[in-house]
Amino acid sequence: MFGLDGDPDSGIEPKQELLLFCLVAEESGRCIDLDWMWENQRIPPALSEALKIACEAAHEHITTQDGNPGEVSKRESCWNEFRGKKLSEPDAWRDELSETAFTVANTQEESLAPEWERVRHEFAGDSRTIGELEALTGKVWMRTRRGDPIYFYAEKTWEQLRAEKLRGNQRLGITSLRGLVELVSAAAS
Numbered sequence: 001m002f003g004l005d006g007d008p009d010s011g012i013e014p015k016q017e018l019l020l021f022c023l024v025a026e027e028s029g030r031c032i033d034l035d036w037m038w039e040n041q042r043i044p045p046a047l048s049e050a051l052k053i054a055c056e057a058a059h060e061h062i063t064t065q066d067g068n069p070g071e072v073s074k075r076e077s078c079w080n081e082f083r084g085k086k087l088s089e090p091d092a093w094r095d096e097l098s099e100t101a102f103t104v105a106n107t108q109e110e111s112l113a114p115e116w117e118r119v120r121h122e123f124a125g126d127s128r129t130i131g132e133l134e135a136l137t138g139k140v141w142m143r144t145r146r147g148d149p150i151y152f153y154a155e156k157t158w159e160q161l162r163a164e165k166l167r168g169n170q171r172l173g174i175t176s177l178r179g180l181v182e183l184v185s186a187a188a189s
Contacts, residue, residue, distance in 0.1 A: 017051075023079070032047065032097065036096075046095065047096050049093070053087060053089040061078070065078060112177060126149070126151050141179045
């Protein structure tokens with residue numbers, strides 16, 4: 001597929017490249033411009049560069065795991081751990097994205113989950129409170145959560161956030177989750 005400058009010894013197999021492409025597609029909110037790629041029969045230059053950086057990072061991640069790299073790379077836990085890493089790819093690839101997603105989410109939750117995963121990493125170590133983000137963005141979320149640090153939520157994947165039992169042993173409903181995603185998206189740089 002895109003490889004590491006065509007290096008057959010890169011250690012990244014085609015199936016791993018496909019997984020990386022899918023991870024980048026999810027990171028983009030499924031807005032990789034597939035029409036442009038079809039018309040031009042190539043990957044846009046900045047996206048290609050971002051994918052090379054992702055390949056290099058994935059190769060390093062896979063080869064530093066315990067066990068056979070070929071087997072390790074087949075484990076969902078390996079890719080979930082990799083997904084949580086902050087890569088140093090330039091943001092130029094985002095300028096090449098399509099205006100619309102290439103798939104339409106069927107439910108509200110399906111549309112919120114990728115947006116949450118896209119923005120949450122920026123706030124994983126952020127000690128600002130929900131109230132401070134509300135003041136910054138002009139958006140209001142939940143009064144009872146204003147004192148909570150944003151990292152408390154941002155450290156969680158969408159699945160963890162959906163399952164998290166908060167004070168009073170209650171889970172956040174989809175309306176509350178939508179408000180949180182909107183708040184964090186508005187505060188993202």
